[in-house]
Amino acid sequence: MVKHTLEVDSVLYSFGExxxxxxxxxxxxxxxxxxxxxxxxxxxTTLLKIIFGTKHTDNKHISIDGKVYTKPYLHAGLLAYLPxxxxxxKNIPLSEILNLYLPQQDKRNIVKQNIRIKxxxxxxxxxxxxxxxxxxxxxxxxxxxxxxxxxDEPFSGVEPLYVEQIEELLQSHLPTxxxxxxxxxxxxxxxxxxxxxxxxxxxxxxxxxTDELIDWGYMPASTATES
Amino acid sequence: MTKLKLLFLYYRSLHSFNLPFxxxxxxxxxxxxxNKVAGLINGxxxxxxxxxxxxxxxxxxxxxxQQYYFYHNQGLSRLxxxxxxxxxxxxxxxxxxxxxxxxxxx
Numbered sequence: 001m002v003k004h005t006l007e008v009d010s011v012l013y014s015f016g017e018x019x020x021x022x023x024x025x026x027x028x029x030x031x032x033x034x035x036x037x038x039x040x041x042x043x044x045t046t047l048l049k050i051i052f053g054t055k056h057t058d059n060k061h062i063s064i065d066g067k068v069y070t071k072p073y074l075h076a077g078l079l080a081y082l083p084x085x086x087x088x089x090k091n092i093p094l095s096e097i098l099n100l101y102l103p104q105q106d107k108r109n110i111v112k113q114n115i116r117i118k119x120x121x122x123x124x125x126x127x128x129x130x131x132x133x134x135x136x137x138x139x140x141x142x143x144x145x146x147x148x149x150x151x152d153e154p155f156s157g158v159e160p161l162y163v164e165q166i167e168e169l170l171q172s173h174l175p176t177x178x179x180x181x182x183x184x185x186x187x188x189x190x191x192x193x194x195x196x197x198x199x200x201x202x203x204x205x206x207x208x209x210t211d212e213l214i215d216w217g218y219m220p221a222s223t224a225t226e227s
Numbered sequence: 228m229t230k231l232k233l234l235f236l237y238y239r240s241l242h243s244f245n246l247p248f249x250x251x252x253x254x255x256x257x258x259x260x261x262n263k264v265a266g267l268i269n270g271x272x273x274x275x276x277x278x279x280x281x282x283x284x285x286x287x288x289x290x291x292x293q294q295y296y297f298y299h300n301q302g303l304s305r306l307x308x309x310x311x312x313x314x315x316x317x318x319x320x321x322x323x324x325x326x327x328x329x330x331x332x333x
Contacts, residue, residue, distance in 0.1 A: 054299055073299050080300045087296040089236065091243075100232050101301070141300065 001175050004030045004065050004147040006079075008051055012059040013043065021047060021057075023203035028148060028178045033170060035193030036182040037207070037218055042199045044182040045084060048150045051180070052081040064147060080141045081150045086133055088125040094136060095121040107143040114139060116165065131162035138166060148178045155185040167192045186219065233298055234311045240291070241312055245283040249274040268327045272320040280316065284309065 011024035020043040028034045038044050049055035051062055053071030062069050064078055072078045088097060095112070098121075102108045111117055117136055120128055128136065134154060141149060155163050163185065170179060170192060183189050190196070196207040200216050213219040253271030260266025298308055 052299070054296075071304070074302050074304060076302055081296060083293055083296045085293045087293050087300075089240065089291075089294055089297060091240065092236070100229070100236060103229050144300065 001031060004178065006051075006148050006178060006180075007061075007063045008047075009061040009063075010059055011047065011050055011057060011061075013046055013050060013055075013057045019202055021050075021199075021202050024199075026180075026197055026204050028180055030147065030176065030178045031174050032195065033174070033179040033181055033193045035189040035196045036180060036199060037186055037189060037196060037213065038182075038199035039218060040184075043202065044199055045152050047199065048081065048152050048180065048182065052079055052150055054081075077145050077147065079148050079150060080144050080146045082137060082141055082152055082154060084153045084156065086125060086137065088133075088137060088140075090124055090126040093122050093124055094128075097125075097140070101140060102143050110143060111136075111139050130157045131159050134158050135162055135165060135169075138169060142169065142173050142177070146177070148180065151179060151181040151183075153183045154181065155183045155188045163188050186213075229301060230303060233301055233303060234308065237298060237303075237308050238312050238315055240294075241280075241283045241287055244286055245275060245279040248282065249279040252279065262331070264330050265327060268323050272323055275316050276313070276320065280313065 006028045008027070009025050011021050012019075013021040024047065026034065026036075036044050036047070046055060050057050050060055051072070053062070053069070053073045060070075062072055064072065069075060069078065073081070092100075094117070098108050098111055102111070112121060116132070117139065120132060120136070125133060125136075134157075138151070138154060154166055158166065167188065170181075181189060181193065190210065196213075198205045198207050198213060198216055198218055200218070205212075205216065207213060210219070214221050249271050252274040253267045253269075256266040256270025257263045258266075260269070295305060295308075
C-alpha cells in the first residue's frame with residue numbers, strides 16, 4: 001500500500017471579531033479515517049473547506065506528502081470534498097453524471113453495477129431519497145483518483161441501513177485513501193474512525209478515550225455508559 | 228476532456244437563463260433600432276456578455292451554489308468556470324458580428 005500523508009497546521013480563521021479557528025494541527029494518512037467532532041458552529045465545515053482550498057483564510061499550512069498547497073483542489077489527484085448539502089446537478093440523470101465525471105469505463109461500471117444504484121441510473125439527483133443520494137455521491141467521489149476524501153456530514157439525514165452501508169463503503173476504500181470525516185451522528189463517527197479529534201475553542205484536541213468527549217462538554221454525561 | 232465537458236454543462240446551466248433573457252433584450256432592441264438585424268445582434272450580444280451574464284451568475288449563486296463543488300472536485304474553480312463561459316460567449320458574439328457584417332454589407 002502506498003502511504004500518503006495530509007498535514008494541516010497553523011490554520012487561523014476569524015469570523016468578524018470572533019476567532020473561529022486558532023490552534024489547528026491535524027494529520028491523516030492513507031488507510032486512516034480521522035473523525036472530527038465538535039459542537040454546532042465550532043468550525044468543522046469551515047476547516048474542511050479551508051483544507052480543500054475553497055475557503056480563504058488568514059493563514060494556513062496544508063501539505064500533502066510534504067508538498068505545500070494553497071488550493072489543493074486545483075491540483076489533480078489530491079483531495080475531494082463531500083459537502084453537507086447535495087452537490088450534484090439536478091438537470092441531468094445519474095448515468096450522464098457518471099459519463100461526465102468518470103472517464104474510465106471500469107470506474108463507471110463499478111458505480112453502474114452497484115446493487116443499490118443500478119435501478120436509479122435514469123433518475124435525476126432530486127428524485128432520489130436522502131440516503132440514496134448520499135450513497136451515490138459518496139460512491140462517485142470514491143471512484144476519483146484522489147489521495148484523501150473530506151466528508152462533511154455523510155450520515156446526516158440518512159436512515160440507519162444506509163449509515164451501515166456507507167461505513168462499509170469507506171472501509172473498503174481504506175487501502176487507497178485517507179478520510180477526514182465529520183458528522184453529528186457521533187456514534188457512527190466513533191465506530192468508523194481510527195482516530196478522533198475534537199474541535200473546541202478554535203483548537204484541535206486529540207481524543208484518546210470517549211470520556212474525554214464528556215469532559216470537554218461535547219457529549220452529555222448520561223452517554224458515558226453507552227460508549 | 229472531462230473539464231471541457233464539465234465546462235459545457237456549467238455553460239448550459241448558466242445559459243438556460245442568460246440565452247433567453249439576452250434574446251428578449253435583443254428583440255426589445257429591434258423595436259428601438261433603425262436597423263432590425265443590427266439592433267437584434269447588438270442588444271443580444273451586449274446583454275449576453277454583461278447584464279444577462281451577471282444576472283445568470285447571481286441566480287446560479289443563489290439557487291445552486293452548492294453545485295460548484297461538483298466542479299471543484301474535478302479541479303475547476305469558479306473563476307475558471309466564469310472565464311471559460313465568457314470565452315465561449317465571446318466566440319459566439321464574434322461569429323454573430325461576422326453574420327451582421329455579411330448581412331449589412333455583404
